[in-house]
Amino acid sequence: MPAISNKGMAMPESPIRKLVPFADAAKQKGKHIYHLNIGQPDIKTPVVALEAVKNNNLEVIAYSNSAGSASYREKLAAYYQKHEIPVTSEEIIITTGGSEALLFTLGSITDTDDEIIIPEPFYANYNGFATSNGVKVVPVQASIENNFALPPIADFEKLITPKTKAILICNPGNPTGYLYTKEEIEQLAALVKKHDIFLVADEVYREFAYDNAKHFSVMAQQGIEENAIMIDSVSKRYSMCGARIGCVVSKNKTFIQTALKFAQARLSPPTFAQIASEAALDTPESYFTEVIEEYVIRRNTLIEGLQQIKGVKVATPKGAFYCIVELPVKDAEDFARWLLEDFDYQNETVMVAPAAGFYSTPNTGTNQVRIAYVLNKKDLGKAIEILAKALEVYPHKA
Template identity: 60%
Template sequence: MPQISEKGMAMPSSPIRKLVPFADKAKERGIKVYHLNIGQPDIQTPDVALQALKTCNEKVIEYTHSAGNISYRKKLAKYYQNIGINIDENNIMITTGGSEAITIAFMSTLNPGDEIIIPEPFYANYTAFALMCGVKVKTVTSSIENNFALPPISEIEKVITPHTKGIVIVNPNNPTGYLYSKEELEQLAVIVKKHDLYLYADEVYREFCYDGYKHFSTMQLAGIEQNVILLDSVSKRYSECGLRVGALVTRNKEVMAAALKFGMARLCAPAIGQIVAEASLDTPAEYFESVYNEYIERRDFMVEALNKMPGVVCPKPRGAFYAVVKLPVDDADTFAKWLLEEFEYNKQTVMVAPASGFYSTPGLGKDEVRIAYVLKIEELKGAMETLAKALEVYPGRV
């Protein structure tokens, strides 16, 4: 029988999705599973978006422009202008979700064997995207002890080699919820300019910054305008994860020209998705205020509940809707699987994402999990009670 590719064998399983078969079997046994493993909000999609979907009267679902509908790109450019990012529609390419924005950005700027630096823990799929493009990931490690702040700039410079071509940041961070400050980003800009690197900035959670902290975009950094590539998506902002519409944004004309060639090869982003995404830009401010308050309530409840559990450590996230949590367990992967295969409390259990999959350095995150506070308070109460009971009886408790 023919062999699968080396990339196919090396491709890692998602720590977010790899336990789904075990969750399915638990449900077949009549167990309720609280899904804290995935960033799928239960927040309702804005009415303006749903209405656009319902009233779409296209007679033919046609291909769109490979860069995206011009009306959407112009309207999206105004969105960025309103938050202090001075660009126009020619700086935007619409993609099939943020995932395609990342892969096209990598393919447009990196050669096989090139290196990128990412602070770990990081969004697990970056490992897969880099592997697909033949790129090597090098890391600098942040730790739960200092709430996953950006490692010192000196530590980042230590891992720069002649093969280093870029730095990736996710801000606010997935999986930790850490929000990089303007000062941290300005320090990062010094390295980017000094070594002439690309700065890939994943800012899909920019609307979710808490406790008075404000989001500062890398697109606002002075002196590296040609180095920055912004990666964006409607998935979290409007609770439209299944729409699969993202964006690659850059002022670098050469990068945009290369990206568009890859865009032509895949033809276009989803036509219906772009119609809905364009309508979503009319979402009223009241929607975001309501969502913001809801996430604050969920976060505060969950963080307090977790830190009351013996041996559990959970920093308070400044943004997004995730937290990396340290548990008193021997192995978080084993614990996550045990929750679904062997444990139940009142016919319910919890699904979490083992944090080891968010680290590149072997051995890190072994006693950590990522938890997404994307469920309503009543659901979170049930999930936290269930998790507390599980930790009490887990055979591998430390």
């Protein structure tokens, strides 16, 4: 049999999706599953985006520019400028989702065996993107005790070596829901400036900031124009995960020119999805006001419910729609699988994402799960009740 590459063998499974076969089997048995494992919003996609596709009269679905259609990039730049992010269309490359934006970024700024410093826990696919590029993730551990705030800058600095090419953050965070403050961004900016490395910020949840907090973008931070790279996406903002449209943004011309070569190699982002994404920019501000109000209700329902379960510890998110939950179990992955295979309450169960896959440090987060509060208040309440019942009878408690 021909050999599979070492890189392929080293690719990690997604903690978000790896248990899908067990969920499918549970559904075949007639169980109803409350999906808390994946960040798929149930909020409706803006009508204006759907109508732009339905009513389009294209006769040929042609390639777009490799950097994305000019009209979309110009309109997107105007959107950013409205949100105090001073960028131009030439500083934006449209990508096939935020995932491709991250792949282009790593491909442009790293070589094999280079290092990226990331506060952990972090979005699980960062591990996969790093592996596919032959890059080493160097973690800085954040703590549930302070809601996963930015670790001390000294902890970052002591890890910087000649191989370090960037610090990567997700703001607001997936899986933690932590929203970095302006002061924390300023600290990171000073550090990357000092060591002449990149600061890459995955900002796909920028609209989802709660409790009157305000998101502060790395692209708005003065003095790091050559260091800052922003990753963005329409997936969560407009509930358009399946559109697979994202972008990479930077004022560093050499970086943009390099990333464009990767964009040219894959030809172009999808045409119809760009049409929908461009139209989505006309979504009224009231849409976001209502969405944020809904997510605050869901967050409060989830956090208050989890805090009532004995032995459970939960960080309170300030953004996005995720939280990390520490459970009184020995192995959260075993617990998550057991929920699907062996447990139900009134023929219903829940699906969660084991959190160990959101860390790169071995044997870390093994008693934690990530929960996405993308269900309505009623369903979240039922899911919490089921989780509490499950923890009462689970045989492998801590």
